[in-house]
Amino acid sequence: MAAQIKFRNVTLGYERHPAVHHLNGEVASGALLAVIGPNGAGKSTLFRGVAGILKPLSGAIDLGGLDQRDIAYLPQTADIDRSFPISVFDFVASGLWRSTGLFGGISGKAREKILAAIAAVGLNGFENRPIGTLSGGQMQRMLFARVLLQDARLIVLDEPFNAIDAKTSADLLALVGRWHAEGRTVLAALHDLDMVRANFPETLLLARGPVAWGSTAEALTPENLLVAMKMCEAFDDRAAACADVPSRAA
Numbered sequence: 001m002a003a004q005i006k007f008r009n010v011t012l013g014y015e016r017h018p019a020v021h022h023l024n025g026e027v028a029s030g031a032l033l034a035v036i037g038p039n040g041a042g043k044s045t046l047f048r049g050v051a052g053i054l055k056p057l058s059g060a061i062d063l064g065g066l067d068q069r070d071i072a073y074l075p076q077t078a079d080i081d082r083s084f085p086i087s088v089f090d091f092v093a094s095g096l097w098r099s100t101g102l103f104g105g106i107s108g109k110a111r112e113k114i115l116a117a118i119a120a121v122g123l124n125g126f127e128n129r130p131i132g133t134l135s136g137g138q139m140q141r142m143l144f145a146r147v148l149l150q151d152a153r154l155i156v157l158d159e160p161f162n163a164i165d166a167k168t169s170a171d172l173l174a175l176v177g178r179w180h181a182e183g184r185t186v187l188a189a190l191h192d193l194d195m196v197r198a199n200f201p202e203t204l205l206l207a208r209g210p211v212a213w214g215s216t217a218e219a220l221t222p223e224n225l226l227v228a229m230k231m232c233e234a235f236d237d238r239a240a241a242c243a244d245v246p247s248r249a250a
């Protein structure tokens with residue numbers, strides 16, 4: 001299977017401080033990959049890099065010719081400004097911007113698609129609710145509806161099942177399974193190892209750099225998990241930038 005993503009010695013970080021170091025490797029087109037790691041391991045940073053929100057400090061992320069609009073990115077719910085006065089309908093509708101444009105207006109057909117996506121995640125009747133009134137699980141369903149609408153070839157989900165009930169997890173996991181069956185490439189940052197073992201064939205165990213990457217059974221050994229934890233504990237956030245990260249100072 002051709003590669004959908006190639007990480008070429010990529011280093012990502014903030015203010016010249018690397019958070020993910022020298023990552024090399026490929027994600028095959030159509031892969032269903034879990035990204036696991038302790039808090040602060042760099043999972044969100046890596047996903048921001050793939051989504052094009054964060055430019056690499058060095059190295060490159062090759063997306064096999066994919067346009068940025070072909071990537072659907074589901075951020076952590078903590079990154080969503082819930083006080084922003086927008087309805088569920090309008091939030092989900094933003095998933096269509098790639099076809100309608102920002103000010104393109106919503107046709108009758110587009111409206112149907114938006115309502116179908118909201119229904120598919122079990123949020124019928126919530127269309128006019130301000131997003132700030134949603135529960136954690138409803139919020140997550142809404143984020144999935146937007147991804148559904150984006151119809152993207154590459155889907156990047158940052159902790160999509162955190163702090164939600166078992167029924168919501170199961171419903172949303174079924175959507176992930178559907179995307180995988182449709183041949184889309186799906187990456188998800190997760191914390192629940194049982195869920196990963198049961199549903200994700202491939203895993204990248206990350207601790208600022210890769211600890212293991214391959215079949216889930218081979219990557220998620222107790223030894224590897226311990227190494228990842230120790231690597232994250234030992235990491236000094238205030239350390240200077242890597243020697244081979246060029247300075248951006250003027």
Ligand SMILES: Nc1ncnc2c1ncn2[C@@H]1O[C@H](COP(=O)(O)OP(=O)(O)OP(=O)(O)O)[C@@H](O)[C@H]1O
Pocket residue numbers: 014019037038039040041042043044045046237
């Ligand atoms: N916007 C930011 N500015 C500066 N440093 C950041 C920023 N976001 C993350 N970091 C730092 O980058 C490192 C990696 O964080 P990241 O959020 O990518 O880890 P994570 O694996 O997603 O963690 P978690 O499981 O807790 O969400 C951490 O040391 C974090 O403090």
